[in-house]
Amino acid sequence: MNDSQASTEDYDKPGDYEIRLWGHLDERWADRFAGLTIIREANGETLLTGPVVDQAALYGWLRKVRDLGMPLISVARVRGDQSHP
Secondary structure (H helix, E strand, C coil), X not given: CCCCCCCHHHCCCCEEEEEEEECCCCHHHHHHHCCCEEEECCXXXXXXXXXXXXXXXXXXXXXXXXXXXXXXXXEEEECHHHCCC
């Protein structure tokens, strides 16, 4: 296995994630993403950041994004000082 890849054991552990969307998430949907920080960026994107307890929870967040019909740009697991407040 390549040393730069995370082991499969790490994928189902809690971690901080960034979910980047094309377009600004309207304030009326904030309750749907309670637990995540919503950052509306000047470039027209929305960044959802926060802790995710496991892969099932991550897929739950992604399902909510899909249900809104917002284009998904990226999903990234971030570590420590790389995450947004």
